[in-house]
Structure formats: structure tokens, C-alpha cells
Amino acid sequence: MSIERKFQIAAYMLFIAVIFAAPVFGDEFWLNRISKYLVYGMLGVAIALTWGYAGILNLGQGLFFGLGAYMLAMSLKLSSLTSLQQGSDRPVPDFMLWNAEPGAPTELCCINKGSFLWLPFQSQSVGLVLGIVLPVVIAGALGMLVFRKRISGVFVSIITLALVLLVRLVMVDAQPVTNGFNGLTDLGWLTIGGIEFDPYSRATYYLCAACLSLTLIGARLIVETRAGMILQAIRDDHVRARYLGFDVSLYQVFFFVISAGIAGVAGMLYVVVAEFASPTFMDLSFSVTMVVWAAVGGRSSLLGACIGAILINMIEAEVSETEALVEAWKAIIGLIFVLVVLFMPRGLGGVAHDVLRWFVRRRKLGKAFPALPQQSEAL
Amino acid sequence: MSAIALTIDGLSVDFGGFRAVNNVSITVFDGELRVLLGANGAGKTTLMDLVSGKTHSTQGKVFVYDTDITNWPEHRIARAGIGRKFQIPSVFRDLTVRQNLQVANCRNPSVLANLRFGFSRAEASRVDDVLALTGLEAEHGMMAAYLSHGQTQWLELGMLIVQDPKVVLLDEPTAGMTQAETRKTAQIINNLKGRHTILVVEHDMGFVREIAERITVLHLGEVLAEGSVEDIERNPKVREAYLGSKGIS
Numbered sequence: 001m002s003i004e005r006k007f008q009i010a011a012y013m014l015f016i017a018v019i020f021a022a023p024v025f026g027d028e029f030w031l032n033r034i035s036k037y038l039v040y041g042m043l044g045v046a047i048a049l050t051w052g053y054a055g056i057l058n059l060g061q062g063l064f065f066g067l068g069a070y071m072l073a074m075s076l077k078l079s080s081l082t083s084l085q086q087g088s089d090r091p092v093p094d095f096m097l098w099n100a101e102p103g104a105p106t107e108l109c110c111i112n113k114g115s116f117l118w119l120p121f122q123s124q125s126v127g128l129v130l131g132i133v134l135p136v137v138i139a140g141a142l143g144m145l146v147f148r149k150r151i152s153g154v155f156v157s158i159i160t161l162a163l164v165l166l167v168r169l170v171m172v173d174a175q176p177v178t179n180g181f182n183g184l185t186d187l188g189w190l191t192i193g194g195i196e197f198d199p200y201s202r203a204t205y206y207l208c209a210a211c212l213s214l215t216l217i218g219a220r221l222i223v224e225t226r227a228g229m230i231l232q233a234i235r236d237d238h239v240r241a242r243y244l245g246f247d248v249s250l251y252q253v254f255f256f257v258i259s260a261g262i263a264g265v266a267g268m269l270y271v272v273v274a275e276f277a278s279p280t281f282m283d284l285s286f287s288v289t290m291v292v293w294a295a296v297g298g299r300s301s302l303l304g305a306c307i308g309a310i311l312i313n314m315i316e317a318e319v320s321e322t323e324a325l326v327e328a329w330k331a332i333i334g335l336i337f338v339l340v341v342l343f344m345p346r347g348l349g350g351v352a353h354d355v356l357r358w359f360v361r362r363r364k365l366g367k368a369f370p371a372l373p374q375q376s377e378a379l
Numbered sequence: 380m381s382a383i384a385l386t387i388d389g390l391s392v393d394f395g396g397f398r399a400v401n402n403v404s405i406t407v408f409d410g411e412l413r414v415l416l417g418a419n420g421a422g423k424t425t426l427m428d429l430v431s432g433k434t435h436s437t438q439g440k441v442f443v444y445d446t447d448i449t450n451w452p453e454h455r456i457a458r459a460g461i462g463r464k465f466q467i468p469s470v471f472r473d474l475t476v477r478q479n480l481q482v483a484n485c486r487n488p489s490v491l492a493n494l495r496f497g498f499s500r501a502e503a504s505r506v507d508d509v510l511a512l513t514g515l516e517a518e519h520g521m522m523a524a525y526l527s528h529g530q531t532q533w534l535e536l537g538m539l540i541v542q543d544p545k546v547v548l549l550d551e552p553t554a555g556m557t558q559a560e561t562r563k564t565a566q567i568i569n570n571l572k573g574r575h576t577i578l579v580v581e582h583d584m585g586f587v588r589e590i591a592e593r594i595t596v597l598h599l600g601e602v603l604a605e606g607s608v609e610d611i612e613r614n615p616k617v618r619e620a621y622l623g624s625k626g627i628s
Contacts, residue, residue, distance in 0.1 A: 222494070224496060225493060225494050225495055225496055226481075226485050226493035226494075226495060226496075226498075227490050227493035227494050229474070229478055229481065229482055230482055230485060230493055232471070232473065232474060233471040233474060233478075233479075233482040235473075236470075236471040236472050236473050236474065237469050237470070237471055237472070239465075239469060240465075240469045240470065240471065240535075240538075241471075241482070242453040242454050242457070243431065243453055243454075243457050243462070243463045244457060244462075244482065244483050244488075244538070244542055245454050245455075245457035245458040245488045245542070246454055246485075246488045247454045247488060247489075248454070250489075250490050251490055254490045
């Protein structure tokens with residue numbers, strides 16, 4: 001095993017150890033906040049997978065995040081106390097009652113025209129399953145459409161960007177079903193196998209940490225397979241890959257779907273931690289922000305993009321809560337982005353990689369010319 | 380007589396009224412090395428595009444052995460046994476030389492079949508053989524982006540060899556090469572002779588003499604002549620159209 005490989009494995013293990021050890025260092029409020037950042041870390045991985053490894057810049061990753069979030073939020077909404085206390089045997093979301101026409105039955109089936117869509121969500125497992133299935137299915141359909149047509153580069157970005165805005169508009173417009181701009185708030189807790197995930201508990205933090213770790217390891221393993229190598233080959237030269245007999249679009253769709261699945265799970269976790277789902281998840285700025293995290297962390301490094309997402313959010317929180325910087329914090333964050341893009345085009349992951357290579361080379365030269373350290377410097 | 384490896388039957392393509400390739404019929408036998416000659420604009424590269432699926436023909440048929448591959452999508456034509464080297468060398472720049480060859484070595488093209496790690500010993504030794512054949516052993520761990528022009532061409536040839544197609548299409552494999560590099564390329568190609576059926580587009584006459592058995596001359600999208608190097612040199616029509624009055628020099 002090469003030194004680089006050993007270092008990589010060590011870096012992944014160290015990162016996972018750190019996030020699992022974090023609860024020792026802070027209170028519940030802090031943990032809840034870090035949980036959110038871990039969710040953002042998953043988004044960083046999802047972006048790096050498509051952008052760095054597949055060369056597909058998705059500017060609408062928020063779509064998959066938002067869909068995952070809404071699916072679980074619908075289930076959690078129905079299990080909240082307020083939904084259960086609307087004078088009906090079965091739960092009805094409060095906002096539907098507020099806006100109900102006079103005389104409308106207080107039943108989920110027919111309180112308004114679209115409310116029947118909520119019926120299956122009375123079971124939390126439906127929300128959990130759809131939270132990953134819906135993003136995957138939509139990504140699959142979109143991918144088949146886009147990549148079969150051999151659309152690539154900036155055009156994919158434009159299509160994904162337009163799509164997330166379109167879906168956002170629909171979500172806001174379907175107010176009777178989705179509560180429009182206000183989103184879904186006042187949610188119940190996720191319960192799996194008798195464990196209640198109180199957003200301010202260690203259990204929830206560990207759930208996020210475990211999901212992030214599995215995502216990281218899983219994504220890393222999958223890019224290490226032959227398929228991952230072929231995907232990178234396609235990124236470099238899809239024409240060449242095609243003439244080697246690979247159906248390029250299938251590879252692109254496959255990894256696009258995996259990335260969407262990760263974003264869907266991240267969306268669900270976010271709902272568990274933050275206790276709301278809102279159309280802002282599908283704001284253009286949020287999808288672009290994810291890309292910035294990945295750029296700062298290093299898009300060609302899964303761990304780098306993940307750390308980038310977490311780090312930027314920690315800095316952002318720190319700077320925006322420092323009294324002296326309250327007015328200037330956005331400028332400071334912006335400046336960091338500009339500097340990183342200018343001086344570290346491959347992000348933190350790229351810098352780590354370069355430093356590592358430099359050490360390895362020095363060690364090799366040191367072994368080859370043990371008596372001539374100065375000369376090795378010159379080489 | 381050996382089997383026919385590649386049949387091009389009355390192939391034409393019409394680009395909005397301009398016939399870049401017009402009613403071209405060529406048969407290449409199993410194991411043969413055929414050189415396509417012709418001036419710029421004669422339709423050589425277009426013909427390769429038509430065979431390999433990059434461009435769709437408007438008339439005619441293409442067969443690999445008995446399989447009709449006319450206007451199939453590129454990856455299916457590749458799987459049917461046609462490999463292609465481009466005029467502008469194209470390799471996977473951010474992968475190492477070895478990885479480039481490994482990608483070409485993935486026999487099963489489906490995504491799910493490739494969701495596994497590593498390569499068998501037989502597959503690894505095949506890559507090693509090709510590294511030796513193309514003289515890229517020392518560079519095996521290098522990013523393909525850092526190779527010289529000649530090395531990039533050899534890597535692409537190496538990928539074709541690993542891919543092991545029945546029919547190999549080479550579009551100007553020596554373009555931009557020094558004399559020494561050209562000679563080495565000729566060696567690699569001569570090494571392939573017999574094992575693969577090869578169709579080469581080439582301008583460099585020294586190189587053509589070194590490798591050619593039979594030559595097909597294209598002119599303005601049509602087949603002008605076909606024969607051995609000597610036949611072609613003596614053919615008055617070819618002289619007039621392409622070689623000028625001085626012959627092959």
C-alpha cells in the first residue's frame with residue numbers, strides 16, 4: 001500500500017473519530033448546530049461526487065435535498081401534537097384547518113382538494129422511504145432525459161438550476177397542500193424502533209454522524225471501484241470512453257442518482273434536526289452555496305468537500321455572532337471564497353494532497369541520498 | 380481465402396447537399412492492414428466517422444464480419460469489435476497511464492458489472508504487456524496529461540491494443556511525430572498486423588511504405604484506386620489527383 005493511500009485512510013478514520021467524539025466538547029444546543037453542519041457535509045460529498053468525479057455541475061442539488069426534506073416533514077407533521085388535536089380521529093395538519101372552506105370536513109381525505117396526498121404519510125416509514133425514493137426516481141428520470149441527449153457541461157447546470165426553481169415555485173403555489181412560503185413547521189419527532197430522535201439529543205447527533213460516515217465511506221468505496229474509474233475516464237473524455245464501448249449516459253445517470261439519494265437523506269436528516277421544511281431549501285442561493293462549499297473543500301476530494309462544508313458553516317456562525325463583525329461578516333465570508341478560488345483552485349483537499357506529495361517525495365529522496373540532504377532539496 | 384473482416388458497401392453521407400463520402404465500397408480481409416490515402420478533404424476521416432458511428436450515413440451499409448452495424452450508436456459499434464484512434468490524441472488526462480489502460484481493459488461495459496474492486500492477475504499482466512509494447516513502463520504511474528505528444532499517441536494505441544477490437548481504425552497515428560517517434564509507431568503497428576484487421580489513414584509516405592500492404596485512394600469522397608504500393612505509384616489517375624507528377628517520394 002502506498003503512503004498516499006495509508007494517509008487517506010488515516011484521514012477518513014480521523015475525521016470519523018472526531019465527529020463521533022464531538023459530543024464530549026459541547027452542550028445540546030451546540031450539538032444540534034453541529035448536526036446541521038454534518039448534514040451539510042453530506043451535501044458536500046454529494047456535490048463532489050457529481051462535480052469532481054463525474055464532471056457534472058448540478059446547480060439544483062437543493063431539489064433533491066428539498067424533496068427528501070418535505071417527504072419526511074409531511075410524516076412528522078402528521079405525528080405532531082397539533083395535528084392530532086384538530087377534533088378529528090385522525091391527524092390533520094393545522095394549516096389545512098386554518099385555510100379550510102367553511103363546512104369542509106375535518107378529515108385528511110377531503111378537507112381540501114389536494115389533502116388526500118397526505119394520507120399515506122400517516123406512517124412514518126412512508127415518509128422515510130419516499131424521502132430517498134422520490135429524489136432517486138426524479139434524478140433518474142432527469143438523468144435519462146439529459147444524459148441520453150448528450151447534454152453536458154454548462155447546459156446541465158442551467159437545466160438543473162431551472163428545475164429547482166420550477167419545483168420551488170410549485171411548492172409555494174400549492175399552498176393548501178404544502179403550506180406555501182411558510183413551509184412545514186411544528187413537527188413531531190422521528191421515531192425508529194422505539195427510539196425517539198429529540199433534535200437536541202445525542203441520539204440525533206449520532207444519527208447524523210453515522211449517516212455522514214456511511215455516506216463518506218460508501219462514496220469513497222464506490223469511486224474506488226472500476227465503475228468509479230470509468231466514471232472519471234468519462235469526465236476526462238466522454239468520446240474516448242464511448243469508443244471503448246461504454247454507454248456513457250448510464251454511468252452518468254448512475255452516479256447522478258447516487259448523489260441525489262445522498263441529498264435526499266441529507267434533507268430528511270435536516271428536518272429531524274431543524275424541525276422544519278421550507279421552500280428556501282430550493283432557493284437558488286442554497287444550491288449555489290453547496291457548490292461553494294465543495295469548491296472551498298476541494299471538489300475532487302470527497303472528504304475535502306465534506307470538511308469544507310462543515311468548516312465554512314462553523315466559520316460563518318462564529319463570524320456572524322462576533323459583535324464587532326456583525327455588519328461585515330458576509331463580506332468576510334465572501335473574501336474567504338475569493339481567496340480560496342484564486343490561490344487554492346483545487347480547494348483544501350488539493351492543498352492537503354500537494355503537501356502530502358511533497359512529504360512523500362522528500363522521504364523518498366531522503367532515502368535515496370541520505371548523506372546529501374541539501375542536494376535533495378535542490379532536486 | 381480468408382474471411383472479410385470489414386465490409387463498406389456503397390456508403391454515402393450527405394451534409395446538406397455536399398456529399399463528403401459518395402458511394403464508397405471497400406472490403407478489408409481478416410488480418411489485413413489497409414491504408415487509406417487521399418488529399419485533404421478526400422473524405423478519409425469522414426469515412427472513419429461513418430464506420431465508427433460518429434456520423435450517420437445516408438446510404439449504404441457497414442458490416443463487421445457478418446454483423447450489420449450501420450448507424451449503430453458508438454458504444455455498440457465498439458462492442459461489436461471496432462476500435463478507433465483519433466487524429467487528435469485523446470486519452471483520459473487526469474488518470475494515470477496504467478489507469479487509462481485499465482479502463483480499456485474493462486471487458487464488460489455495464490455499470491453494475493464494474494461495481495467491483497481491482498483486476499485479476501491475467502488482466503494485470505495484459506496491461507503490463509501493453510505497457511512494455513508501447514514503451515510506457517517507466518511512465519505507468521504518471522498522469523496522462525503530462526505525457527509528451529508521441530507518448531500520448533502510443534498510450535492511445537496501447538488502449539486500443541488492450542481493448543482488443545477485431546478491426547482497428549487509426550486516423551493519422553503519426554501526426555505531429557518526430558522521425559524517431561514515427562519509426563517506433565510503425566513498429567507498434569507492424570506488431571499488430573495479423574492479429575487485428577487494421578485500417579489506417581496516413582499522409583506520411585515513408586510511414587506508408589513501412590507498413591502498407593494494400594492502399595485505397597480516396598478522392599473527393601470516392602474510391603479512386605486500390606492496389607499495392609507499386610500499383611498506386613504507377614496509377615496515372617492517382618498521380619494526377621494526389622501525388623503530382625513526381626510520384627511517391
